[in-house]
Amino acid sequence: MRILVIGSGLAGINAALLASEFADVTLLSKGPLEQTNTQRAQGGIAAAIAALDDPRLHAEDTIRAGAGLCDPDAVHALTSDGPEAIERLLRLGVEFDRDPSGMLALATEGAHSTPRVLHAGGDQTGVHIQSALGDRLAESGVDVRTDVTVGELIVEAGRCVGATTEEDGRETLLADAVLLATGGAGALYRTTTNPESATGDGIALAFRAGAVVRDPEFVQFHPTALVGGDGAFLISEALRGEGAVLLDEAGNRFMTRVHPDAELAPRSVVARAITETMRRDCADHVMLDISHMDADYLRGRFPGVYRGALDRGKDITAGPIPVAPAAHYHMGGVYTDVDGRTTVSGLYAAGECASTGAHGANRVASNSLLEAAVFSSRAIEAIRREAGPAQAPDGEARSLRWRLEGSAPSMETLQGTMNELVGITRSGAGLRSALDRFGEWSAEPTTSSQPSLPLATLTARLITEAALQRAESRGSHLRLDFAEEDPAWRRHSLWQLARE
Numbered sequence: 001m002r003i004l005v006i007g008s009g010l011a012g013i014n015a016a017l018l019a020s021e022f023a024d025v026t027l028l029s030k031g032p033l034e035q036t037n038t039q040r041a042q043g044g045i046a047a048a049i050a051a052l053d054d055p056r057l058h059a060e061d062t063i064r065a066g067a068g069l070c071d072p073d074a075v076h077a078l079t080s081d082g083p084e085a086i087e088r089l090l091r092l093g094v095e096f097d098r099d100p101s102g103m104l105a106l107a108t109e110g111a112h113s114t115p116r117v118l119h120a121g122g123d124q125t126g127v128h129i130q131s132a133l134g135d136r137l138a139e140s141g142v143d144v145r146t147d148v149t150v151g152e153l154i155v156e157a158g159r160c161v162g163a164t165t166e167e168d169g170r171e172t173l174l175a176d177a178v179l180l181a182t183g184g185a186g187a188l189y190r191t192t193t194n195p196e197s198a199t200g201d202g203i204a205l206a207f208r209a210g211a212v213v214r215d216p217e218f219v220q221f222h223p224t225a226l227v228g229g230d231g232a233f234l235i236s237e238a239l240r241g242e243g244a245v246l247l248d249e250a251g252n253r254f255m256t257r258v259h260p261d262a263e264l265a266p267r268s269v270v271a272r273a274i275t276e277t278m279r280r281d282c283a284d285h286v287m288l289d290i291s292h293m294d295a296d297y298l299r300g301r302f303p304g305v306y307r308g309a310l311d312r313g314k315d316i317t318a319g320p321i322p323v324a325p326a327a328h329y330h331m332g333g334v335y336t337d338v339d340g341r342t343t344v345s346g347l348y349a350a351g352e353c354a355s356t357g358a359h360g361a362n363r364v365a366s367n368s369l370l371e372a373a374v375f376s377s378r379a380i381e382a383i384r385r386e387a388g389p390a391q392a393p394d395g396e397a398r399s400l401r402w403r404l405e406g407s408a409p410s411m412e413t414l415q416g417t418m419n420e421l422v423g424i425t426r427s428g429a430g431l432r433s434a435l436d437r438f439g440e441w442s443a444e445p446t447t448s449s450q451p452s453l454p455l456a457t458l459t460a461r462l463i464t465e466a467a468l469q470r471a472e473s474r475g476s477h478l479r480l481d482f483a484e485e486d487p488a489w490r491r492h493s494l495w496q497l498a499r500e
């Protein structure tokens, strides 16, 4: 059996290692092996491993945060497989932090009602996971190819049988099963915590192959990313947990006027308030200040954030630093069932590119690494069993008859449009202007040499169409013209390419 895995983050490498036990495996990544969201993860990975914890409690916390759109089966699969996923990561060599007695150290994070977040190297969890899995991959028999962009999936008689790559002429790779593990879509935005490779390619690839895409409108924006330098560097919520305050241009705290929990209000509330303050002050940032705390304590408590900010010319111990919301995580994605099966035979998806239904409209911190680990394992088990495709999800998919050719003139133009018109707060007028631009772009042949640009443009267009259709505010999706949650919209949005 031949299996093609597209992506080198936690979902991709974990899947490739498991698949190599019974199949010939090729793993592709668009950039260097570690240019992934996985590598950037800071806080940790959640799982109910404590004596007083229970996967059912973890499931309840997850469903409560999901703004009415979690799929209970997916959440239960996530949380009940969680402890085994952690054991597997330990076996693969991930060294999670331990307390002085040698027990795995567990932290508490927003929405988790009990300590259940494992971390490594303090706030360096992703680096540790990526490097341990990378080491195991190097020892395995997997054929690994980096700096290769998949531009199209091959579908014959309704079954996905491989993929073609874009660089150095088109190479065709045939396989009995293809797993998409292409990660998030944050880099569709100018301001993002994601690496440049995170342009939502898997969603466009699957959509073009005829698979159902679910809830693409749900993009989570992290409230506090450092502004300036190379990309937007994440300043963890934990700083606000320790007492960091947000200040406007005049140096005044503004969150105290917005929410009783002030800086510790839910992510979407803080992000929205920052955006409104920036607009009022005509600024591209607000300030975050934790410098009133002891400098040695801060250096010890937040080594990664301290160093990362310092590398970008800012010292969290010395004074306020400029921050702004940044595109961070994509809840929407390729629809899969609990076994990672898409609606196209032979095509599977796992990790951030998939919509398993585990996150609903709002992701709980530290559940995404777990999702990547759990569902990539389940997908490989389904491939081993040679299970057929997933049943179509409940509800009617909106069939789109689109020209798939054409793309934005450049990635920068696309990112500018997404930031300006499809960002953290949205309006019907803005979304319609964005769709006008997509219409103009699709009329022109693609001229850019950026291999992912047609895929990125298509995923961005899906996000925009879905954001316009959802005439309410829910979870991470905030409409200025429909500010409240609408019970009639307590349903998923489903998208599929119209068959000719």
Ligand SMILES: Cc1cc2nc3c(=O)[nH]c(=O)nc-3n(C[C@H](O)[C@H](O)[C@H](O)COP(=O)(O)OP(=O)(O)OC[C@H]3O[C@@H](n4cnc5c(N)ncnc54)[C@H](O)[C@@H]3O)c2cc1C
Pocket: 006, 007, 008, 009, 010, 011, 012, 028, 029, 030, 031, 033, 035, 036, 037, 038, 039, 040, 041, 042, 043, 044, 045, 046, 125, 126, 148, 149, 150, 151, 181, 182, 183, 184, 193, 194, 195, 197, 198, 201, 202, 234, 328, 329, 350, 351, 352, 353, 365, 366, 367, 368, 369, 370, 372, 452
């Ligand atoms: C700054 C930051 C901090 C985070 N902190 C946490 C945290 O503490 N806890 C948590 O649970 N989650 C966290 N997350 C989210 C979490 O890291 C991701 O959701 C998770 O790592 C996704 O893993 P993945 O394997 O699905 O994708 P990724 O790790 O992003 O890997 C995607 C892979 O797909 C490849 N790829 C993409 N397109 C193509 C293409 N066309 N052809 C070939 N290859 C392609 C890329 O090259 C890459 O190898 C954080 C994210 C960020 C950005």
